[in-house]
Amino acid sequence: MIAELGHYALVLALALALVQSWSPVVGARKGDVALMKLADSTALAQFAFVALAFAALTYCYVTSDFSVVNVYENSHSQMPLIYKLTSVWGNHEGSMLLWVLILAIFGALVALFGANLPAPLKANVLAVQSWIASAFYLFILLTSNPFRRLAEVPAEGRDLNPILQDFGLAVHPPMLYLGYVGFSIAFSFAVAALIEGRIDAAWARWVRPWTLLAWMCLTLGIAMGSYWAYYELGWGGFWFWDPVENASLMPWLAGTALLHSAVVMEKRNSLKVWTILLAIITFSLSLIGTFLVRSGVLTSVHTFSSDPARGLFILVILMVFIGGSLALFAWRAPLLKQGGLFAPISRESALVFNNLFLATACATVFVGTLYPLVLEMLTGEKISVGAPFFNLTFGPLFVPLLIAVPFGPLLAWKRGDLYGVAQRLLAACAVAMVGLAAIFAFEGTQSVLAPFGIGLALFVMGGAVTDIAERVDLRSMSIETIGRRAAGLPRSAWGTAVAHFALGVTLMGLVSASTWGSERIIALKPAQTVSISGYDLSFDGMVSRDGPNYRETAAHFTVRKAGSVIGVMEPSKRVFPSRDGMSTNEAALLTRGVSQLYLSLGDKNADGSIAVRLYHKPLVLLIWLGALVMALGGALSLSDRRLRIGAPKPAARIVAQPAE
């Protein structure tokens, strides 16, 4: 019954979305306030019904209702509760429901918090949201219905894919979808602006925080996915240039460009047209990502479903939305008035430079990901485009970008002094040079690129520090001045510096883990020891355990450094009887500061020894720590006073001093 309720709620949501698709547009055109206000109610009601549908599906999972096909295929009665909850979105149909839920949430948020938006703009935005929503409700109801029933109820479910039975599933997809779908707001705003043929101050104020929120979530989602792959897949890699990974990276790159473009638009009222184009492109890339994962067009460890009917449906959705919005852009963009001018050397032009490289990087990933497909369609030839291609093309594009990052925040708006900025960055440059020289001295000429990578990372970090130092006037050497200025510094300035600093941190982690990692591949018998980078791991023996829905064989290792025990590592293999004995490899991780020891179990040999793979990865955690801090910078920026629209600051009370 609950499943049917959920199903019906989804149908009602579709009906509401269809109403919301045309009435606000008509209302905006005719100036009919009632029709425009209708969008608010329908947006909230839509959210309520989709939430109901999602709750219904979750209920079916939690109660292990195996008469629902989706639950049967992806759940098991013995699974821990958290995995029952996360397996709601661990499959194609459920994750699409999560997708539209988040879309509905964002629509409702616009309806609730858009009080100070001009009514026609708000109406158009909600209308565009509901176009997207309607398309995806139809997709779900017609091709990917999670509420289908089985005539004969099976006794037990087929269990969730063991690789997905992990905490990562609780974080990675929701964060990613918050990012992907969050960019729909920017898209809706862009299309609404094009429909109206006008951009005003409210529009600029609105696009930035919503984009920032989506960007933050996408950053966290990608980072979580990368870390999950690192510890789950058993061989210590964290980015594979897999088509689906690329599908998440492209909106991130475009979204970063959009964020920076929105900054210029908010501050200086210029680059409006570019901002709109980037908003359209970013969400289009999100949609393309959705298509790639679910259509079976590309092979990847990640693909959800390979049903051509679904692929075709999404392809049609893609063509309508991307083609339509780009056509609308081509037609209406010339109507938008040009904004402020700026000199070739200025913060605006630095941001344009930044966006150019981000856009080129994004286009490179796009070409690389889709090239094999297109080539095969055109000539029948099958080629692979893998990590080596992307490392050769993507990496070099980021170098000029990262060099420019410290310069951007220090340049003045409209007309900047490049020489002056360079002088102010001398300290950061010096730190970078010292680092570069130190790496050369200590590590020799093993890798030519690594010292430059570290130097660049230090430069970016130093640049962020310089940014804050300049703003608080560190050179005045007066605690009072510095304190006062630091207290008065807007949070968005802190956010910018923190996020750029984090970029350097991530780069440092990337260079370090790839260059100075060491590895041992060895077969061990009990009581034998293997050493790596100053750590000694002794194999104590095998241990067998039973989990809720698996049987586990673990190898117990004691880790010593300079004779004293510092920890225990237990890499294991888990066998899941409910999934025809499928096994997963659980690597053991020992964290030392920001470096890690990584131990992965291999096969048992005939002579009783087991093969193990042991890695030492120095500074590897900096990669994800950097991403976390980047998101933190975004959060700081989001909490800036001026972005809390409609929150007036009470005037400071002037207390009259008594005359002496």
Added chain:
Amino acid sequence: MVWSVRFVVVLLALLGATPLHAVQVDEILPDPVLEARAREISHDLRCMVCQNQSIDDSEAPLARDLRLLVRERLKAGDSDSQVVDFMVARYGEFVLLKPRMNWHTAVLWGAPLAILIAGLLAIGFSVLRRSAAPPASEVALSEAERLKLAAIAGSRPDGV
């Protein structure tokens, strides 16, 4: 056995190899130089039954067969490029993770630079177009606009 493995590790570290591997203990060649070459080559060969993994990373049986094949060819005295050509002759260009640079992949390899240049040109054009258009203050008011301005300002002694 332990010493040669250590040598291999040091050599690999020296070559800056990225540590993602599925190589098993019994595949490792006794000659560390050959083994290092084998790892480098394997890193750029695709496992064809897997989803987007190199044979160096994949645990699939086919990947293991291919790894052993690479080592066989190296022991037989083939150079690196000869081993790669051998694999391509057998399995097609699909096995290469780094696509060859030829007419078929010209668009692929040329794209980054071409897009960068196109972007720079686009920015250049928009800058030129903007500076070519005269700023609003220099465009004279039309007759109708001047009359309107006079009407709004009212007739003033100092004239408008």
